[in-house]
Amino acid sequence: MPPVPAPPERDLPLMRFIATVGTNGIGIWPRQAYETPVQRRTLLGRPRITVSDPEAVRRVLVENAENYVRTAISIRMLRPVLGDGLLISEGAAWRHQRRTLAPAFTPRAVEMLAPHILAATDVAIRTLEGEQGDVDLFGHLQRLALEIAGRTMFSVGMTRHGAGLRALVEEYQRRLGRPQLLDFLLPLGWPSPHDIARARFRRRWTATLDGIIADRGSGRTGAAQDLLDLLGEARDPETGRAFAPEELRDQVATLILAGHETTALTLLWACTLLAQAPAIQEALSEEALNDPGMGDLMKRLPLTRAVVDETLRLYPPAFVMARLSRGADTLAGHDIAAGTIVIIAPWLLHRHRLLWRAPDAFDPSRFLPGAEAIPRFAYLPFGAGPRVCIGAQFALTEAVLALSRLVARFRLALAGDRPVLPAPVVTLQPDHAPAFRLTLRGG
Numbered sequence: 431m432p433p434v435p436a437p438p439e440r441d442l443p444l445m446r447f448i449a450t451v452g453t454n455g456i457g458i459w460p461r462q463a464y465e466t467p468v469q470r471r472t473l474l475g476r477p478r479i480t481v482s483d484p485e486a487v488r489r490v491l492v493e494n495a496e497n498y499v500r501t502a503i504s505i506r507m508l509r510p511v512l513g514d515g516l517l518i519s520e521g522a523a524w525r526h527q528r529r530t531l532a533p534a535f536t537p538r539a540v541e542m543l544a545p546h547i548l549a550a551t552d553v554a555i556r557t558l559e560g561e562q563g564d565v566d567l568f569g570h571l572q573r574l575a576l577e578i579a580g581r582t583m584f585s586v587g588m589t590r591h592g593a594g595l596r597a598l599v600e601e602y603q604r605r606l607g608r609p610q611l612l613d614f615l616l617p618l619g620w621p622s623p624h625d626i627a628r629a630r631f632r633r634r635w636t637a638t639l640d641g642i643i644a645d646r647g648s649g650r651t652g653a654a655q656d657l658l659d660l661l662g663e664a665r666d667p668e669t670g671r672a673f674a675p676e677e678l679r680d681q682v683a684t685l686i687l688a689g690h691e692t693t694a695l696t697l698l699w700a701c702t703l704l705a706q707a708p709a710i711q712e713a714l715s716e717e718a719l720n721d722p723g724m725g726d727l728m729k730r731l732p733l734t735r736a737v738v739d740e741t742l743r744l745y746p747p748a749f750v751m752a753r754l755s756r757g758a759d760t761l762a763g764h765d766i767a768a769g770t771i772v773i774i775a776p777w778l779l780h781r782h783r784l785l786w787r788a789p790d791a792f793d794p795s796r797f798l799p800g801a802e803a804i805p806r807f808a809y810l811p812f813g814a815g816p817r818v819c820i821g822a823q824f825a826l827t828e829a830v831l832a833l834s835r836l837v838a839r840f841r842l843a844l845a846g847d848r849p850v851l852p853a854p855v856v857t858l859q860p861d862h863a864p865a866f867r868l869t870l871r872g873g
């Protein structure tokens with residue numbers, strides 16, 4: 431059974447709750463949250479409800495999605511890095527951005543990116559082959575995911591800018607991306623001391639992104655070749671307006687950030703699980719070696735796909751989705767007043783005692799063809815409804831291809847005994863980057 435930290439016995443008092451959100455977001459849910467469909471509490475005078483009832487989840491994300499918007503705390507934490515990009519925009523601006531970006535993320539469009547994903551993975555594998563002793567696999571996976579995001583979406587290799595970009599992402603996660611008491615207390619228009627530091631960070635962050643875009647821009651002419659070209663050419667169907675340069679940059683920031691950290695985490699958790707399940711790892715390697723290399727990826731590599739699906743169940747990188755209800759509603763028989771914070775937590779849903787058999791066990795067979803059907807709204811690694819992850823197909827393709835290549839080349843084992851525990855803040859990070867021991871197969 432992959433280890434997890436024990437949940438608290440009851441709801442945390444306010445100050446501990448806020449400290450825990452800033453250091454280990456899954457530690458706020460008491461044991462009872464894994465056993466009941468709905469949990470209510472009040473926080474700083476505001477009602478807050480956590481829903482793990484699939485029907486209520488459907489109501490929030492799909493049926494009555496217009497009633498539920500991003501919360502002030504999410505915007506406060508994310509705007510300094512994402513600006514006004516797709517993830518945190520709302521209303522007409524969001525609709526325009528989503529319509530413009532959608533064609534680049536269809537299954538067909540993503541299929542055409544597979545050769546780039548494979549080429550970047552092969553470079554990462556060659557680098558790993560040259561490593562001696564214990565390996566910081568997470569670091570390699572983060573660089574790989576960033577390289578893939580840069581190459582596939584914006585035609586830029588990350589050799590020059592990757593390290594600087596990663597350093598900024600890590601600095602933000604460590605220092606400014608963790609909410610403090612005043613971030614909860616002050617309304618959005620009132621800057622907290624951390625907001626001032628965040629604004630300063632934003633200036634360095636946008637300068638780095640502008641540098642990447644400028645590098646890529648030099649010497650380019652002719653037909654649209656990648657996502658940034660498409661965005662540059664896009665016009666609002668109603669006003670004919672093009673994206674301004676800073677709006678373009680916010681989309682680049684959003685797609686790079688939302689896309690690479692989550693996929694790197696999926697690969698890390700998959701490798702950690704496989705290191706503890708040698709028989710499944712052998713079967714995966716066998717599947718990779720027999721891969722014909724052509725045709726529908728998910729049909730070619732069903733076990734690898736099932737391992738990725740099960741990894742996303744046990745360790746959903748986007749472990750929580752928060753919404754603010756604009757008007758009154760009813761969820762699972764509970765009255766919801768306007769202004770209620772509604773939490774849907776894939777972490778809880780995916781390990782819920784009422785929804786899964788052996789919820790904490792690593793069992794990819796749940797996702798193999800022919801297995802018992804999984805209720806749609808009990809499994810939400812990519813969310814659902816109008817704001818479902820635009821990059822889901824891209825992420826699955828990347829994770830399945832990269833994992834398959836990795837296990838075909840190496841036997842993966844953890845180098846030490848220290849358990850790898852989730853300790854999430856914005857995404858489901860591990861509490862440390864575990865050292866791996868890689869043995870070449872057939873080499």
Ligand code: HEM
Binds near residue numbers: 826
């Ligand atoms: C395993 C990898 C990934 C996971 C687990 C994941 C998860 C999610 C989830 C749960 C949401 C919905 C959030 C909400 O409703 O509050 C979301 C939205 C989003 N994701 Fe992903 N994502 C992944 C990869 C990607 C990739 C590769 C990209 C881009 C290439 C991407 C771009 C986005 C964007 C732009 C949104 C906002 C969509 C909108 O609001 O319209 N994600 N993601």
